[in-house]
Amino acid sequence: MTTRIGASTTRTRVLESLRYVAIAVLIAIFLLPIVWMIATSFKQPTDILARPPVIFFTPTFENYRFAFGEADFGRFIVNTVVVALGSTTIVVIVGSLAAYSFARFNPGNGNFMFFILTTRMMPAIAVIIPLFVIFRDLGKTSIGDTLLLGLDQPGALIVAHTVFNLPFAIWLMHSFFQDVPRSLEQAALVDGSSRIKAFFRVAIPLASPGIAVTAIFSFFFSWNEFLFANVLTRDAAKTITVAVSGFQTQQGILWGPMAAAATVAVIPTLIFVLVLQRFIVRGLTMGAIK
Amino acid sequence: MTLTDEQVSTDLTSRFRVSDRMYPYLLITPAMIVVGFFALYPLGYAVYLSLRHADLTTAMGIGEFLGLENYHFVLNDEFFWSAVRKTLIFSIGAVAIELTLGMAIALLLNGMRFLKGIARSLIILPIAVSPLAVGLIWRYMYHADFGIFNAIVSTFGIPEQNWLGDPGLAMASIIAFDVWQWTPFVALIFLAGLQSVPSQVYEAGAIDGASFWQSFRYISVPMLSRAIIFVSLLRFIDAVRLYDSVFALTAGGPGTATEVLTFYIYRLGLRFFRVDLASTMSILFLYATIVIAGLALRRIMIQQSELAE
Amino acid sequence: MLKKWTRIIAVLSVAALLAAACDSGDDTTATTADNGETSAATEAPAEGGVTVNWAVLAGFYTDWAEEVAAEWEAETGNNLNVVGIDFPVLYENQVLESVSDTGAYDILTYDVGWKAEFSESGHLLALDDLLAAAGDAASGLNDVHPALLETTSKWRGQTYGLPYYTFTMGMFYRCDLWEDPTEMADFEAAYGYPLAVPRTYDQMADMAEFFRRAPGDTLKGEAVAEDFYGIGLMAGRFPHVQDEINSIAWTNGAKVINDDGTPGVTDPEFVAAVDLYVNELLPFAPPGAGTSAFNEVVGQMQSGLISMTAGFYLDQYPNMIQTEQLIEGARICAAPSPGAHTWVGAFGLGISPDSENPEAALSFLSFLFSESAQRRFAEGGGSSTLTGIISDDALVSANPLTTGHYPTLLEVLDHQVASNYIANYLFVPQGGKIYDEMTTWYSAAAAGEETPQGAMEKMAEAIERACGGPCEVANDALGAGYSPTPAPFPYDELGY
Incomplete structure (x- = not known):
C-alpha cells in the first residue's frame, strides 16, 4: 500500500514537472515575438538586416529618438488615448444599459439583440466609404463641429469604434447581468428605490467584473484598430497603429523605428494585461462562459 | 453628494414617468440609435450601390440601376470564389487549431499549483497587441534571409523556409500568426470554464475510476459546452473578417495565395473604387455569415431568452 | 425563426435604402458639392496667410521637406502642413478624399503609373493657366528632364x-567582382564572352548563374562560408516586381498595352520576358526574393549576399553605396539596366481641384523646384528631376555618397528621349488599377502559383476588366514622330 502511494507520487511529480516544462516552452513561444520586437527596437540598421540574426548587440536609442523626434510619436499616443478612452466610455455606458435590458426584459424576444450582434459580422471594409461620407457631412454641421465628428477629428473615430465594439460589449455584459439575482433588485425596489436606482445600486456593482472586462477588451480593440483609423484620419487625429504602418517608407521599411514605434504602441496594453490579468480572468469566469 | 444623488433619480423617475412596458425599450434606445444609424445606414447604402453600376474614379460615379446584375456577376466571378475558399481555409484552420491548443493550454494551466498568476499573465500578452503593429514585426521575423524563424528552424536542422513567399506556406504562416495572437484568449476562456467546474465533480469521477481522458470527455467537455460554442462563434466571426494581419504580412500575396475575401473586397473598393462590386460582395458575405452564425447563435439566444423570463 | 430575422433585416435594409435613395443627390461623386469643409489644418495659419496641406509619401526626406517648407512659410507668410502617408495606402487615401470632394489636401503626390488616371478622373488640376499666370516664378519647372516631363506631367496635352x-x-x-581577374577569366571560359555590364537580359541571366556560389565555393579566390547569390530580386507582392518584369518585356519589344489598347501581356515576347524572370533569374536569387521589396534587396546587397540587382531604382544609390563600408573590399557601381528600356518614372506633385488655395499651392511647388531647394535635395540623397542638377558634374564629385548615380540616371533618361520610347501603359486612364493588377499577377508567376503563361492570361483578363474592354491609349499626346519601338542603347559610345 505504502509503496503504491510512493510510486504514484513519483509519477505525479514527473508529470507535474513536465507540466511546468510545457508551460515554460509555451510562454517562451508566446513571448518570442514581443521580445524580438523590443530587441529590434534597440538595434542598429546593420544588426537588423543581419544574417544570421544577431542576438547580442550594442543597443542604440536612435530608433526611439527618430520615432519621437522626427515622427512626432507623442502626439499620436495622445490621440490614441483620447479615442480609446472615449469609445470605451461610450461603449460601457450605452452597452450596459442595453445589455441589462436584454438580460432582464428581453425586449423583442431576442430579435433586437440578434440584430445588434449581426452588425459585428459586417466586414468593416463594406461600410468604410459610406462612413467616410457620413463623417465628411457631419463635420460640416454645427453639432458635428462641436462634437468633433468630422474627418480627421477624434469624435468620428470614437463613433466608428463604438459602433463596432458595441455588439461584442453587449453580448459580453448581457451574461453578467443575467447572473445578477433578480431577487436582489426586487428587494431594492420594495425598499422604495426606483428602477433606475436599482439598476445603478444593485445590478451595476454586482456585474462590475464583467463591465471591467468589457471595458478592457473595448479599450484594446480601439487602441489597436487600423482600418477605420487609417481612412477616417489624416494627420491631426492620426492614431498610433496608423503611425506604425507609416514606417513603410520610400526609403525602405524602417524596421528599427517601426519596432520602436510598435513597442511604444504595445507597451501600454501589455502593462494593462499584466496589471489587470486577475480581473480579466475573474470577469470571464463569472460571466460569459458558464 | 447623497442628496443630489437621490434627488436626481427621484426627479428622473417622477418627471419622466416611464411605463413598465416602455422601460426596456428606453434602455436599449441609445444602442439602437448608434447601431441603427452608423451601421444600418452604411449597410443600406451598400445595398443601394449593389444594385447599380458604380465606379467612383470615373466621372460617371454612381450610374444606372442594374437590378441584380452585380450579384450575377459576382457569383460567376472565379476570383470571388477563390477568395471565399481562402477565407474558409483560413477561418476553419485557425479556429480549429486555436480551440485544440487553447483547450490543451487551459488544462495545463488549470492544474498549476504555484506561479499560476505569472504564467497566466505572460501567456495572455498576445491578445493585447495590435495585429497590425505586431504583424509587421512578424513579417520581419518571417523574412527568409534575415528572419529569426529561419535561424531557429535551421538550428534544428530543418531547411530554411520561405514563410510568406511560398504559395503553399503563406496561408499557414498567417494562420500561425493568428493562432499566436488568439490561442491565449481561447485558453483563458476555457480556463475560466474549467475553474467553474466544482472540484467535487472530478473527485466523484475519480472515485468511479474515470481516467483522465474520460473525465475530460464526460465532465469537462459537457460543462464547457457553452464556452466552446461562445468562443468558436466569436473567433469564427472575427476570422472570416480578417484583414489587418493579411495587410501587414502578405498584402494578399504571393500572387493571390492569401487573398481572403475581405482583402479582395478591399482591393475592389479602395483600389478600384468599384464600390458596386465591393458592396455586392459585402452583402453576400454578411448574409452568409448571418446564416451560418445565426444557426449557432439561435441556440444561445433561445437559451438566454428562457433565462430572461 | 431564422426566416423572421432575415425578413426583419430585409425590411430594415429597404428602409435604409429608401433613405439613401432620397438624398442620392448628395452622394460621394456629386461634382457640385460645396467644398466648405475646412482643410486638415493642425496649426493655425500665420496672419494673413493661408494653409496648404501637402499629402506626401511618409518618411520621405522629411528633414529636407520641412526645411524647405519653413523657408517658404517665412517668405510668403503662408503655412504648409505636411501630411505623411505610407505608400501602401497613398493611392486610396488620396482618391477617397478626392472623390468625396473634401479638399483635405491641396497638393497630392502621385506615382507615374497613376498620372493618367488621376488627371482623367479629375483628381488633379490642369496647371497650364496657373503656370502662365505665375510666369517667371515657376520657371524652375521648365528644367525638368523631358523624359520625366512627358511621362509624369503631361496628359492630353496639358500639364497636371x-x-x-x-x-x-x-x-x-x-x-569589385566584375573587375576581379579570376572571376573575369572564369566567366569568359564558361560563357565565351567577357564579363562586363550585361547588355541583354540573357547576359544578366548568365551572370546571375555564374555568381551563384554555395558554401565552400570560392569567390574572388576566397572560400565563401555562406550561400552567395547571383542576383537580388524584388519578387514580392509589391509594385516593384512589375517594374523589374516590365523592363525585361520592354527591352524584348513587348508591351503591356498594345497600341490598339488590347493587353499585350499574352504575346509570346511578353510571356518570354516573364519566363526569363521566373526561370532564369529567380533561381539565382536569395530565397527571400519572393517576399522582397526594394529595401530587402538593399539589405541583401549590404550584407554581402548578392552580386547584382536586376532593374533597380537608381535613387537607392545612397543606401546601396553603404555596402562599401559594410563589406570589406566591396565596391558598388551603377549602370543602365540591360537595354536601358526601363521604368522611367517619378513621383509627381499636383494640385487638387478641391484646393481652396491653388495659387499658394503652386507657389510652394515652384519653391520646391527652385534651383537651391533641389540642390539641397540632391546633396541630402534625393534624386532630383531637374536637368541642371543631374548633369552637374561638380555637384556629383562633391557629393559622391549621395549623387554618384546621377551620370547613369542622365544616360538612361537621355536614351528615352533619343529613342522616343514611352510605355503605352502610362497613357491609359485606368493606369492606377492596372498597376495593382500587374503586381498581383507578376507576384503569382514569381511565386510559382501560376505559370508565366497562366499568370499573363489572368492579367490580360484583369486589364480588360479594368478598362471595360480594350483600353483607351491616349498616346496621341506624344505628338508626331512617336515610335513605340525600343532603340538599342549606345553601350560602346558611352564606354561600357
Whole structure:
C-alpha cells in the first residue's frame, strides 16, 4: 500500500514537472515575438538586416529618438488615448444599459439583440466609404463641429469604434447581468428605490467584473484598430497603429523605428494585461462562459 | 453628494414617468440609435450601390440601376470564389487549431499549483497587441534571409523556409500568426470554464475510476459546452473578417495565395473604387455569415431568452 | 425563426435604402458639392496667410521637406502642413478624399503609373493657366528632364503635375567582382564572352548563374562560408516586381498595352520576358526574393549576399553605396539596366481641384523646384528631376555618397528621349488599377502559383476588366514622330 502511494507520487511529480516544462516552452513561444520586437527596437540598421540574426548587440536609442523626434510619436499616443478612452466610455455606458435590458426584459424576444450582434459580422471594409461620407457631412454641421465628428477629428473615430465594439460589449455584459439575482433588485425596489436606482445600486456593482472586462477588451480593440483609423484620419487625429504602418517608407521599411514605434504602441496594453490579468480572468469566469 | 444623488433619480423617475412596458425599450434606445444609424445606414447604402453600376474614379460615379446584375456577376466571378475558399481555409484552420491548443493550454494551466498568476499573465500578452503593429514585426521575423524563424528552424536542422513567399506556406504562416495572437484568449476562456467546474465533480469521477481522458470527455467537455460554442462563434466571426494581419504580412500575396475575401473586397473598393462590386460582395458575405452564425447563435439566444423570463 | 430575422433585416435594409435613395443627390461623386469643409489644418495659419496641406509619401526626406517648407512659410507668410502617408495606402487615401470632394489636401503626390488616371478622373488640376499666370516664378519647372516631363506631367496635352523625385531604374552591381581577374577569366571560359555590364537580359541571366556560389565555393579566390547569390530580386507582392518584369518585356519589344489598347501581356515576347524572370533569374536569387521589396534587396546587397540587382531604382544609390563600408573590399557601381528600356518614372506633385488655395499651392511647388531647394535635395540623397542638377558634374564629385548615380540616371533618361520610347501603359486612364493588377499577377508567376503563361492570361483578363474592354491609349499626346519601338542603347559610345 505504502509503496503504491510512493510510486504514484513519483509519477505525479514527473508529470507535474513536465507540466511546468510545457508551460515554460509555451510562454517562451508566446513571448518570442514581443521580445524580438523590443530587441529590434534597440538595434542598429546593420544588426537588423543581419544574417544570421544577431542576438547580442550594442543597443542604440536612435530608433526611439527618430520615432519621437522626427515622427512626432507623442502626439499620436495622445490621440490614441483620447479615442480609446472615449469609445470605451461610450461603449460601457450605452452597452450596459442595453445589455441589462436584454438580460432582464428581453425586449423583442431576442430579435433586437440578434440584430445588434449581426452588425459585428459586417466586414468593416463594406461600410468604410459610406462612413467616410457620413463623417465628411457631419463635420460640416454645427453639432458635428462641436462634437468633433468630422474627418480627421477624434469624435468620428470614437463613433466608428463604438459602433463596432458595441455588439461584442453587449453580448459580453448581457451574461453578467443575467447572473445578477433578480431577487436582489426586487428587494431594492420594495425598499422604495426606483428602477433606475436599482439598476445603478444593485445590478451595476454586482456585474462590475464583467463591465471591467468589457471595458478592457473595448479599450484594446480601439487602441489597436487600423482600418477605420487609417481612412477616417489624416494627420491631426492620426492614431498610433496608423503611425506604425507609416514606417513603410520610400526609403525602405524602417524596421528599427517601426519596432520602436510598435513597442511604444504595445507597451501600454501589455502593462494593462499584466496589471489587470486577475480581473480579466475573474470577469470571464463569472460571466460569459458558464 | 447623497442628496443630489437621490434627488436626481427621484426627479428622473417622477418627471419622466416611464411605463413598465416602455422601460426596456428606453434602455436599449441609445444602442439602437448608434447601431441603427452608423451601421444600418452604411449597410443600406451598400445595398443601394449593389444594385447599380458604380465606379467612383470615373466621372460617371454612381450610374444606372442594374437590378441584380452585380450579384450575377459576382457569383460567376472565379476570383470571388477563390477568395471565399481562402477565407474558409483560413477561418476553419485557425479556429480549429486555436480551440485544440487553447483547450490543451487551459488544462495545463488549470492544474498549476504555484506561479499560476505569472504564467497566466505572460501567456495572455498576445491578445493585447495590435495585429497590425505586431504583424509587421512578424513579417520581419518571417523574412527568409534575415528572419529569426529561419535561424531557429535551421538550428534544428530543418531547411530554411520561405514563410510568406511560398504559395503553399503563406496561408499557414498567417494562420500561425493568428493562432499566436488568439490561442491565449481561447485558453483563458476555457480556463475560466474549467475553474467553474466544482472540484467535487472530478473527485466523484475519480472515485468511479474515470481516467483522465474520460473525465475530460464526460465532465469537462459537457460543462464547457457553452464556452466552446461562445468562443468558436466569436473567433469564427472575427476570422472570416480578417484583414489587418493579411495587410501587414502578405498584402494578399504571393500572387493571390492569401487573398481572403475581405482583402479582395478591399482591393475592389479602395483600389478600384468599384464600390458596386465591393458592396455586392459585402452583402453576400454578411448574409452568409448571418446564416451560418445565426444557426449557432439561435441556440444561445433561445437559451438566454428562457433565462430572461 | 431564422426566416423572421432575415425578413426583419430585409425590411430594415429597404428602409435604409429608401433613405439613401432620397438624398442620392448628395452622394460621394456629386461634382457640385460645396467644398466648405475646412482643410486638415493642425496649426493655425500665420496672419494673413493661408494653409496648404501637402499629402506626401511618409518618411520621405522629411528633414529636407520641412526645411524647405519653413523657408517658404517665412517668405510668403503662408503655412504648409505636411501630411505623411505610407505608400501602401497613398493611392486610396488620396482618391477617397478626392472623390468625396473634401479638399483635405491641396497638393497630392502621385506615382507615374497613376498620372493618367488621376488627371482623367479629375483628381488633379490642369496647371497650364496657373503656370502662365505665375510666369517667371515657376520657371524652375521648365528644367525638368523631358523624359520625366512627358511621362509624369503631361496628359492630353496639358500639364497636371511636376515630378519632384525620380526613381528611374538602372542596376547596381558589385564592380569589385566584375573587375576581379579570376572571376573575369572564369566567366569568359564558361560563357565565351567577357564579363562586363550585361547588355541583354540573357547576359544578366548568365551572370546571375555564374555568381551563384554555395558554401565552400570560392569567390574572388576566397572560400565563401555562406550561400552567395547571383542576383537580388524584388519578387514580392509589391509594385516593384512589375517594374523589374516590365523592363525585361520592354527591352524584348513587348508591351503591356498594345497600341490598339488590347493587353499585350499574352504575346509570346511578353510571356518570354516573364519566363526569363521566373526561370532564369529567380533561381539565382536569395530565397527571400519572393517576399522582397526594394529595401530587402538593399539589405541583401549590404550584407554581402548578392552580386547584382536586376532593374533597380537608381535613387537607392545612397543606401546601396553603404555596402562599401559594410563589406570589406566591396565596391558598388551603377549602370543602365540591360537595354536601358526601363521604368522611367517619378513621383509627381499636383494640385487638387478641391484646393481652396491653388495659387499658394503652386507657389510652394515652384519653391520646391527652385534651383537651391533641389540642390539641397540632391546633396541630402534625393534624386532630383531637374536637368541642371543631374548633369552637374561638380555637384556629383562633391557629393559622391549621395549623387554618384546621377551620370547613369542622365544616360538612361537621355536614351528615352533619343529613342522616343514611352510605355503605352502610362497613357491609359485606368493606369492606377492596372498597376495593382500587374503586381498581383507578376507576384503569382514569381511565386510559382501560376505559370508565366497562366499568370499573363489572368492579367490580360484583369486589364480588360479594368478598362471595360480594350483600353483607351491616349498616346496621341506624344505628338508626331512617336515610335513605340525600343532603340538599342549606345553601350560602346558611352564606354561600357
